[in-house]
Amino acid sequence: MSLYTMDEITLFKLAAEIEATPPRPHHSVLLEISQRIRPGCSFRYALNRGGWYRPGGVLASDGERIASHLESWAKAELESCGGEMDELVERYADSGLLVTRHSGRTHYLVASYGLAPTDFLQLEVEELQEVLDRKLIDVERPPHDWQELTEPLMPDVIEAQPVGAPHYRFRRLLDMRQILARVASNDGHTAGLTRLFAEWQLSSAAARGHLSDHWIVALREHLDRYRNPVLTASLISRHARALKPFHWNVELSGVEMSAQLQAFDRAAGYPSAWYFHLVAGSITPAKIAYSVARDLEAGFSYLPETEVALIKAWVASPYSV
Numbered sequence: 001m002s003l004y005t006m007d008e009i010t011l012f013k014l015a016a017e018i019e020a021t022p023p024r025p026h027h028s029v030l031l032e033i034s035q036r037i038r039p040g041c042s043f044r045y046a047l048n049r050g051g052w053y054r055p056g057g058v059l060a061s062d063g064e065r066i067a068s069h070l071e072s073w074a075k076a077e078l079e080s081c082g083g084e085m086d087e088l089v090e091r092y093a094d095s096g097l098l099v100t101r102h103s104g105r106t107h108y109l110v111a112s113y114g115l116a117p118t119d120f121l122q123l124e125v126e127e128l129q130e131v132l133d134r135k136l137i138d139v140e141r142p143p144h145d146w147q148e149l150t151e152p153l154m155p156d157v158i159e160a161q162p163v164g165a166p167h168y169r170f171r172r173l174l175d176m177r178q179i180l181a182r183v184a185s186n187d188g189h190t191a192g193l194t195r196l197f198a199e200w201q202l203s204s205a206a207a208r209g210h211l212s213d214h215w216i217v218a219l220r221e222h223l224d225r226y227r228n229p230v231l232t233a234s235l236i237s238r239h240a241r242a243l244k245p246f247h248w249n250v251e252l253s254g255v256e257m258s259a260q261l262q263a264f265d266r267a268a269g270y271p272s273a274w275y276f277h278l279v280a281g282s283i284t285p286a287k288i289a290y291s292v293a294r295d296l297e298a299g300f301s302y303l304p305e306t307e308v309a310l311i312k313a314w315v316a317s318p319y320s321v
Contacts, residue, residue, distance in 0.1 A: 015170035023127050023166045027107060030168065034109050034123055037173065041111035041121060046216050047238050048127075050105030055150070056130050059163065061096030070099055074150050085149070089142045097136040100163055102128045106171065110212040117197040117211035118180045124171040130164040133157065176217055183219075183233045192321040193233060196279055199313075204271035204306045214238055214270055215280070235280040235321060239268050243283055253295050258302035261292075275310050280321050289314055 014037065021029045027045060034043035058066040058073050067073035081087040109123040136149075138156035143149040183193065200211050215235045224230050237243070244267070246260055264274045264284070278284035293315045296308060303311070 011170075011173065014173065018125055018168050018170045021168055023168055030107065030125060031109065034111070037123070038111070038113070038121065041113050043109045043111040043121070043123060044213075046108040046110045046122075046212070047236075048105045048107045049236070050103075052104055052106075054102040054104065054128075056100030056102050056133065058136060059098045059100060059132075061098065063163065066097065071150050074146060078146055078149075085143060085145055088149070089137055093137050093139055093142070095136070098158065099133050099136050100130050101133040102130050103160070104128045108216045110216060112210040112212050114177075115206075115210075116177070117200045117206070118177045120176050120210065120212040122174045122176060122212075122216060124174070126169040126171050127166055128169055129162055129166040131160040131162050133160065174217075174219070176212075179219065179231075180217070180233060183231050192279070192319045193235075195319060196235070196276070196321055199279075199310055200276070202306065203275070203310060204304055205273070205276065208270045214268065214273070215276075237268075237277065237281055237283075239273075240281065240283065243267055243277070245283060246285065246288055253291060253298075254300055255302075257288075257291060257295060258300075261302075271304070272307055272310065275307060275314075278314070279319065286318070289318075 014033070017033055018030065021033065023030075031043060031045060037043070055070050057068040058070055060066055077091075078085065078088055081091065104126050107125045107127060109125070110120055111123075112120040114120075134152075134155040134157045137143070138152065138154075140156075141152070141154060143152060180193065180197075197211070200206055205211075205214075215237055218234050218236050219231060220233075221229055221231050243264065246264070252260070261274045264277075265271050268274075268277070274284050274288070278286065278289055289311060292303070292311050296303070296311070
């Protein structure tokens with residue numbers, strides 16, 4: 001089931017324009033393209049997530065391209081050897097063939113169009129670069145089957161030299177109001193998301209900006225045991241890299257606790273940030289919440305009423321997303 005939320009012609013044109021654009025520092029052209037997606041919606045660069053890769057192709061030792069897709073090539077070659085891996089290994093053991101991978105990171109751009117936490121568009125664009133990965137055949141540990149040929153556990157790695165220029169690849173454009181309505185029909189995990197959005201709307205954070213100013217939504221689609229598509233979502237902080245863990249000990253309370261909560265919110269850039277990182281992240285530990293609750297019972301009043309309500313409800317019924 002497609003996650004796209006625009007008509008196919010518009011998506012095709014958008015993808016073509018993005019993919020024809022070479023990546024530049026600060027992604028200025030990508031931002032310029034995004035401003036034309038919907039009148040009145042101003043996209044902002046949110047963050048990027050990297051460290052992932054996709055399988056690449058096969059190159060000769062002199063750089064000549066043998067195949068663009070390793071798996072398709074390997075399947076065809078194995079079939080030409082009558083399914084005998086030993087014959088394939090013998091054929092290519094001294095060939096010097098190299099395997100590449102596509103190193104990638106995903107850029108997220110967001111644009112709010114309403115006051116509700118889910119009222120925003122999220123544009124996701126991958127930046128890919130093909131680099132050298134490994135030797136096709138490790139003569140010391142030759143593959144015994146197709147899986148070991150295409151995804152060896154102990155590959156004979158080589159220096160990851162670029163073999164192509166970086167390029168953009170359109171991934172998807174999402175309207176979160178529609179997407180998260182779909183997610184809400186899935187499993188118990190989504191009940192927490194629904195609760196978080198309701199709490200955001202009533203919190204001090206909502207008065208200082210939109211949820212998309214501080215979070216993006218990471219989506220994952222998989223098949224359940226009946227082969228039905230299931231969509232799940234989680235929140236990713238736009239500020240997590242700049243936030244530091246709490247300095248907590250069992251004696252922390254009162255003025256010291258208040259100072260830590262305020263410092264965290266200042267670093268995150270919005271009030272109640274410490275609470276939403278309790279629910280949607282791992283930076284605020286649960287013991288902070290329970291210590292704050294004990295302070296409230298002891299008569300401390302360093303929190304606004306909106307946060308008092310949040311923490312009391314959480315302690316009565318803890319949850320995370």
